[in-house]
Amino acid sequence: MSSVHEEAPVGTGSTFSRRLGLLVAVGLVAVFVLGIFLTEPDQRINPDTGEIIGQFDAVRLLYVHVPTILMAYLAFIVTAVGSFMYLRKKSMAWDILAYSAAEVGVVFTFLGLLTGSIWGRPIWNTWWQWGDVRIMTTLVMFLMYIGYLALRSVEAADPGIQARRAAIVGLIGVLNIPIVNRSVEWWPNRTIHQRSTFLEDKFDGLTFFTLMLALLVFAGLFSWLMMHRFRLGWLQHQRDTEGLDVAISARRAEAEGQFATVAVDGSVVDGSES
Amino acid sequence: MTQLGYIIAGWVSTFGVLGAYAVLLINRGKAVSREVAEDRRRWMTTDMPEAAGAKGK
Amino acid sequence: MREALLIAGKDLRVEARSRIVLNQVAPFAVLVLVLFGFAFDASVETDALVRFTPGLFWVTVLFVALLTLQRSVAVELGDSAMSGLRLSGVSGVRIFAGKALAVIVQLLALEVLLVAGVVVFYGSRVSDILLLVLTCLLAAVGIGTAGSLYGVLAVGLGVRETLLPILLLPVLAPVLIGATKAFDDALGVAVVNGWAWLSLLAAFAVAYVVAGALSYGLVLEDM
Numbered sequence: 001m002s003s004v005h006e007e008a009p010v011g012t013g014s015t016f017s018r019r020l021g022l023l024v025a026v027g028l029v030a031v032f033v034l035g036i037f038l039t040e041p042d043q044r045i046n047p048d049t050g051e052i053i054g055q056f057d058a059v060r061l062l063y064v065h066v067p068t069i070l071m072a073y074l075a076f077i078v079t080a081v082g083s084f085m086y087l088r089k090k091s092m093a094w095d096i097l098a099y100s101a102a103e104v105g106v107v108f109t110f111l112g113l114l115t116g117s118i119w120g121r122p123i124w125n126t127w128w129q130w131g132d133v134r135i136m137t138t139l140v141m142f143l144m145y146i147g148y149l150a151l152r153s154v155e156a157a158d159p160g161i162q163a164r165r166a167a168i169v170g171l172i173g174v175l176n177i178p179i180v181n182r183s184v185e186w187w188p189n190r191t192i193h194q195r196s197t198f199l200e201d202k203f204d205g206l207t208f209f210t211l212m213l214a215l216l217v218f219a220g221l222f223s224w225l226m227m228h229r230f231r232l233g234w235l236q237h238q239r240d241t242e243g244l245d246v247a248i249s250a251r252r253a254e255a256e257g258q259f260a261t262v263a264v265d266g267s268v269v270d271g272s273e274s
Numbered sequence: 275m276t277q278l279g280y281i282i283a284g285w286v287s288t289f290g291v292l293g294a295y296a297v298l299l300i301n302r303g304k305a306v307s308r309e310v311a312e313d314r315r316r317w318m319t320t321d322m323p324e325a326a327g328a329k330g331k
Numbered sequence: 332m333r334e335a336l337l338i339a340g341k342d343l344r345v346e347a348r349s350r351i352v353l354n355q356v357a358p359f360a361v362l363v364l365v366l367f368g369f370a371f372d373a374s375v376e377t378d379a380l381v382r383f384t385p386g387l388f389w390v391t392v393l394f395v396a397l398l399t400l401q402r403s404v405a406v407e408l409g410d411s412a413m414s415g416l417r418l419s420g421v422s423g424v425r426i427f428a429g430k431a432l433a434v435i436v437q438l439l440a441l442e443v444l445l446v447a448g449v450v451v452f453y454g455s456r457v458s459d460i461l462l463l464v465l466t467c468l469l470a471a472v473g474i475g476t477a478g479s480l481y482g483v484l485a486v487g488l489g490v491r492e493t494l495l496p497i498l499l500l501p502v503l504a505p506v507l508i509g510a511t512k513a514f515d516d517a518l519g520v521a522v523v524n525g526w527a528w529l530s531l532l533a534a535f536a537v538a539y540v541v542a543g544a545l546s547y548g549l550v551l552e553d554m
Binding site: 175 | 480481484485494497498500501502504505508509512527528531534535538539542546549550553
């Protein structure tokens with residue numbers, strides 16, 4: 001049943017999404033220019049030895065790592081909320097929202113872990129660190145996303161049932177985050193993430209501004225991706241239920257007294273107007 | 275610039291993956307919307323389908 | 332409560348008759364221990380095996396738990412037994428309690444076997460038996476409840492064998508972490524306060540008893 005329909009708008013774009021996309025693109029360029037060229041590298045003089053220490057240029061990874069991680073967490077929350085609302089309202093829109101956030105979220109989580117690893121190598125001299133609370137919690141969150149998407153992508157006879165199960169998984173997954181967080185915190189303390197630099201006020205003005213801008217731009221990017229992914233999911237839902245609706249209409253047509261005629265060779269010809 | 279390799283790796287992978295995903299989404303969107311009947315093609319109709327695929331009307 | 336015990340009893344009786352856990356899962360558990368023994372070349376480095384026993388023990392328990400849970404779910408799949416259970420009018424909470432209880436009992440038996448295994452094969456010495464027993468108990472409750480819930484979530488989709496591990500194992504990470512630490516203490520392998528880690532296992536168990544009780548019925552409705 002894959003007939004091709006023309007004329008109505010194709011794709012998931014809209015005026016708003018195109019404008020947002022443009023803004024985000026401009027913002028990304030700005031963040032790039034600021035982050036790579038205009039901000040200062042992290043250099044300090046050790047008061048005791050007089051030598052120059054710090055992250056030097058590696059600090060520029062701050063502007064991609066922190067936003068991607070924060071968007072990953074945001075997506076997780078959206079999945080949980082969507083799952084909860086789906087269980088309450090049973091409307092497919094919430095399920096599609098949860099599913100979309102999970103897919104977008106797994107991309108951001110992957111990037112967050114990747115940029116974190118890349119940033120960690122020159123700074124902490126290791127690609128990975130077991131026992132760091134944030135890394136472990138994010139890793140478990142990533143694995144749970146994968147499980148959720150695996151569950152969701154199985155061919156199911158009834159999308160409603162599949163949606164309900166996914167919603168339960170999406171909601172219960174939230175339970176796990178504080179538990180994992182607590183358990184890793186109690187491990188012999190090997191946290192290498194520095195305590196939040198915001199609180200210690202070590203940022204200079206332009207660095208802080210660039211980070212804030214990057215957060216804003218990535219939030220815009222996240223929204224843009226969510227819009228398209230949601231619309232895609234909605235269209236898929238329409239496509240998948242189209243066959244069902246046609247069958248339902250045909251059944252109703254039969255019930256309302258339009259009889260089918262049986263041809264001479266035994267084949268059934270539907271006598272209704274179409 | 276010091277540690278240039280890491281900076282490039284981090285930024286390129288971020289922009290690259292996100293860009294590729296964005297392109298993928300747009301293409302998937304176009305492909306699927308072509309398979310859907312015109313009147314159902316916009317993303318939210320006034321009567322929202324219930325769960326289990328049954329349409330509101 | 333009676334109904335839950337009835338369901339648990341039914342599952343255990345099915346196991347007693349088919350003996351799958353006894354004949355297949357238990358040997359598999361011992362086999363994993365043996366494989367670790369080969370892999371760690373304990374003839375040269377006896378210390379490595381002892382040092383890592385808690386971790387190896389609990390990883391083995393997780394693998395074995397997956398098999399046990401698959402069985403628990405598979406028992407209901409023949410002859411639409413799951414629909415029969417649902418239509419019997421027993422509430423979801425009680426079915427959940429019964430199924431989880433049966434799994435917990437089987438896990439406890441397997442844990443006992445594995446403790447014997449590490450004592451024999453890895454030379455472990457139990458320095459705090461009470462801690463050991465409580466850890467095994469709490470971990471079994473956590474794995475049994477979380478596992479029963481995820482087991483029924485993955486059922487009926489035709490791919491449950493491969494889907495259950497990927498859904499369940501990330502969720503069980505805290506149990507692995509906590510139980511390993513507690514065993515570090517109970518087996519005298521490391522200087523750590525195992526009793527503090529027990530509280531983590533207890534929190535996990537409580538969380539999933541509640542989560543399962545609330546959601547199991549929901550999942551059953553769809554089957």
